[in-house]
Amino acid sequence: MNCTKCKTKAVIGLPRHNAAFCKSCFNGFVHDQVARAIKSEKMFGKEDRILVAVSGGKDSLALWDILLTLGYRADALYVNLGIGTYSVQSHAKVTKFAEAVATSHGATLHLQTVEQEAGAGIKELAQLIHRPTCSTCGTIKRYQFNRVAIKQQYDVMATGHNLDDEAARLLGNVLHWQEEYLDKQGPSLPASVEGFAKKVKPLYRLTERELAAYCVLNKIDYIVEECPMAKGARTLLYKEVLNRLETESPGTKQTFYWGFLDKQARTAPPTTSMTEKDQAALHPCAACGQPTTAEICSYCKLMARAKSSAAL
Amino acid sequence: MNCTKCKTKAVIGLPRHNAAFCKSCFNGFVHDQVARAIKSEKMFGKEDRILVAVSGGKDSLALWDILLTLGYRADALYVNLGIGTYSVQSHAKVTKFAEAVATSHGATLHLQTVEQEAGAGIKELAQLIHRPTCSTCGTIKRYQFNRVAIKQQYDVMATGHNLDDEAARLLGNVLHWQEEYLDKQGPSLPASVEGFAKKVKPLYRLTERELAAYCVLNKIDYIVEECPMAKGARTLLYKEVLNRLETESPGTKQTFYWGFLDKQARTAPPTTSMTEKDQAALHPCAACGQPTTAEICSYCKLMARAKSSAAL
Secondary structure, eight states, X not given: OBOTTTOSBOSEEEGGGTEEEOHHHHHHHHHHHHHHHHHHTTOOOTTSEEEEEEOSSHHHXXXXXXXHHTTOEEEEEEEEOOXXXXXXXXXXXXXXXXXXXXXXXXXXXXXXXXXXXXXXXXXHHHHHTTSOHHHHHHHHHHHHHHHHHXXXXXXXXXXXXXXXXXXXXXXXXXHTTOHHHHHTOOSEEOOOSTTOOEEEOTTTTSOHHXXXXXXXXXXXXXOOSOOGGGTTOHXXXXXXXXXXXXXXXXXXXXXXXXXXXXXXXXXXXXXXHHHHHHHHHOEEOTTTOOEESSSSOHHHHHHHHHHHHHHO | XXXXXXXXXXXXXEGGGTEEEOXXXXXXXXXXXXXXXXXXXXXXXXTSEEEEEEOSSHHHHHHHXXXXXXXXXXXXXXXXXXXXXXXXXXXXXXXXXXXXXXXXXXXXXXXXXXXXXXXXXXXXXXXXXTSOXXXXXXXXXXXXXXXXXXXXXXXXXXOOOOHHHHHHHHHHHHHTXXXXXXXXXXXXXXXXXXXXXXEEXXXXXXXXXXXXXXXXXTTOOOOOSOOGGGTTOXXXXXXXXXXXXXXXXXXXXXXXXXXXXXHHHHHOOHHHHHHHHHHHHOEEOTTTOOEESSSSOHHHXXXXXXXXXXXX
């Protein structure tokens, strides 16, 4: 198998693009896809200050690496959720990457530890509010991430969601026809009201497998294990099913997700409608001041329940 | 496991309804689901003459049986496509059912054999027009079925498409965001212009597994094998994937398909828009007079190609 571009020996085949690449051309392909995502979705410019949410996994570290390589002003935030060995190891991977790569680009790593004030771990918190662990974790991370972005005046927050993540999420939403969530599936969500930062997903054109390959080829050391809390999560099932379809028909994931974005762009420009909808519904949380559609935001509710439960 | 309704020993469990039934209550459940489909989708009344498309498989024979049991005026049509042993066996199953059950209800079985005029089988025909075998077969069966329904003045044509069929078709259309086809996914399509019969799918509330159980419990002898031409068909892959999701979350298929129908009913009444759209686009085929959106209908095109290829 030779590289489609330069004809030297290929190190990876990409069935969905009917192509194969050597290391150098593969890096070029990955950088191009991210540059294309940033440009076509008007994510940010060279002057913008970007805050990357890093977890220690392949996607977010690859994202940080790619943005720095492309010359963007990208700092990062790691939120330590105290999930035993998993958090210890992922924390270490992030610090290692920051020291080895990010610092030389003049980039900063912010660290945030969620204090288990009420003594309740993420699993117990999820049980208290009767929601899946992953969605509780999502609430906490989104909250912390937004808070730091606003406080430190970043122009935009970037997450490492890849094509597999977005296609799996879309499949789940489509299977249940959750139109409200379908509206919010774009890779670029504008800053909606004072206090809510703009959010972008520059990796939505790249698959999980491609990002793993990028890390391995570029010696980016990441945490390989899935989060132990994710075991049995719906998303993993949807990914498995999409991989089955992808094997039979390479390109299924991108046709599915990109086709959805095209359709959305044709029917209703998501940017405008999102902003209007959000501006109408959002206002500051009575407890912490961050934007919410309820009186008290879900993070503050969660923490209040945790405290009252611990007091019993 | 006891019957949810009458507490005697159950013969089948239905995880998606969180229920189990004995034979008699299961038959009641199946009949209820079909009656509900007929009523809610305004499919037909007791005076209407119905033409059921039968293939010899479980779904269409169960459909014929259920409609006769419910007291409807249901005749049937079998189209013999000459697919070797498969057609011989399925033909025999249909004839056997007609003699054993349908005749006693005063129902008629129409038989139609597609003459391989040009000497080309279904597989060769498909290759000639560069389309999958199953879609070519579909073209032929829809044509023959509609022709007989119109000629013999039936009020409505009924097919045995079940929840698995419709959910799989919907998944395929959603994965490719084929909006044109999404429009036509309803279980009740009105007669659009002179020459196009009304089409309904009374089994859309029942799964493949439930219909197989109905046949076994009621001693309806059907052809168990899939059509040999269907091997590798996309639909089978989509069904496999949906079964995987259903196992993990019973009810996935119905949430997906029924949710789609609800959404469709909310956004645009399909019946009206379909009729208007079709009336605008359809006119009689220049060759055979059946309705088509092109000058020559796809069936006549297919047959013309087969003839010209045989003449070479």
